[in-house]
Amino acid sequence: MSEKTALIVGGTSGIGLATARRLRERGATVHIAGRGKERLDGLAATDPGLIGHQADGGDRAAITALAERIGTIDWLVVTLSGSEGVGPIAELDLGMLRRAFDAKFWAHLTTIQAALPHLAPAGSITLVGAVTARAGMPGTAGIAALNGAVEALVKPLAVELAPIRVNGVSPGLVDTPWWSGMPEDARREYFAQAARALPARQVSTADDIAEVVVLAATNAGTTGTVIEADGGARLVSLG
Template sequence: MLVVGGSSGLGLAVCRLAYGLGAEVIIASRSALDKHEELTATVGPGIETISLDVTSEKDVESALERVGTIDHLAVATRPPLTPSLFLQADLGQARQAFETKFWGQCQLIRMAHGRLAPDGSIVLTSGIAGERIYAGNFAMSVINSATETLCRALAVELAPIRINAVSPGFIAPKPPDVEARARRFPAGRVASAEEVAEAYIHLMESPYVTGTTLVVDGGARLV
């Protein structure tokens, strides 16, 4: 299993869970190779780490040559993006975020397609901002919505390879104001990264699920 964006946060939680279930885990990110010892201690011995910038075609090609055949590909990249109202936002930063999270994953999938096992799967990552609009998050709202549409389009075009997405809500740790907001959700709290990571494994292991966005948000969309 190849996890792109797997050296921290949600991607790292996916790696830990998959490794615990016996998967051969390869972690790829800009910092994964430099953090090899730390990631080995966190995930487990025997993992492979690869330096990868998804916006670089050369990087992607080099990484995929090292990986070989891929049974499951999880994409959990999250570009730095400062929350800002639309009229005050740095559009250059928003454009770069779109280049990384959306177009970067498009390039990655196109180049990885021939290396995916026929019964393999791809799991993308969107997020609550794609549906539940919060002021100051217009760029991530657009990126997440585009990712979910991409998921459905590729499920048709790349079949029989299955393409799904996970849409997380608020994941700990969060600032106090976000924690307070999450207490108003039906679940009454933010999620742990491990709770959301279970959704990725479910989608990888479910042979009849494709083109689906699995929401793990504690009911945030309901209130």
């Protein structure tokens, strides 16, 4: 394939990093953006093939400056997330939920607007939501609204920005640093229980989801689509 240029915003860990590695394996020039200098410094040693940048997806000026330095971007992947937004509706801290929207939804929009002038006409934008957008899990109304808002961008933008392709990926349970706040034993037990309930009988890895993200980003015939990569979580109760 001819060399392409990718920008992964939120690409220093989890699904974003796994996606960056897969795109690099395909021969792309891959830029990753993240907020933490320490993590970027570590990746410079472990993944010298990736080009790291310290930039916050919610900072319009920072993403604009980064996109200008990169030049033409063929594949923009936005994998921004946060750990807030979960809780019973009666007790849900709305200030926390606003912060969660700032960290994910508004940061997605900010990144898209800032990078858009630099996207190749045959390029793509891939967003990452989550199964909570369409599942009925108690205690997830806030984060469901958040991920639903992100995934709702896909169809209208696919038409508005054509021929630039716009897609989304909707993961379910994924073993990533998002779960780092849970004690290791409790996390392992929860994942084992969930795997028994999931139709796929396994909790996904970041690389499992990255494979789907790469498909959405690179397949010339795919646009306006949210690919569900949740192991069937939307079909069952995970309690």
